[in-house]
Each structure stands twice: as structure tokens, then as C-alpha cells.
Amino acid sequence: ETAGGSFESSPLNGKQCGLIAVAEYSTPQTMLEYLNDFCLLLKMRPVTLTSFPYLGVGGHGELDSDEIFRPLEQCEALAASLCMGR
Helix, strand or coil: CCCCCCCCCCCCCCCEECCEEEECCCCHHHHHHHHHHHHHHCCCEECCCCCCCCCCEEEECCHHHCCCCCHHHHHHHHHHHHHHCC
């Protein structure tokens, strides 16, 4: 276990990424936290959002009727952030 340490530079180092997690029965927030930690371990730059769940796009159950996480709206915001290079 090197905790992501290596003498060679990863092709993912410094690259932006958008996180998406969908859960049927549990909350996607926990999955987004794990994905965020994994991306940071790879030295990637996860793009965050300005509204809940902040770490990325979360969805629960039926995505088109999810009023808590609003995944379809959040996908548009995430795509815009990735295109702007935030």
C-alpha cells in the first residue's frame, strides 16, 4: 500500500472529474464521499457544486421525480462546471 504514492506521474494527476452516485435504498451522499476520497487519492480534481449534495450529482430512486437531490438539474450544473474548468 503506497496510498497513491509513486515516482511516476499518473495521467490522471490534476484532471478534473465529475462525481455521480445513484442509490435505490440508501443515500447517495455516502457514495459521493467515497468517490471524492478516491479521486483525491488519485490526485484528481473533483468538481463541486454550489448546492446539496455539493460533492457531485446524487440520485435516489426514480431520478426524474427525485425532488431531494434533483439529479437531472444537477447534471446540467455539473456539466457546465466541467466545461468552465472550475
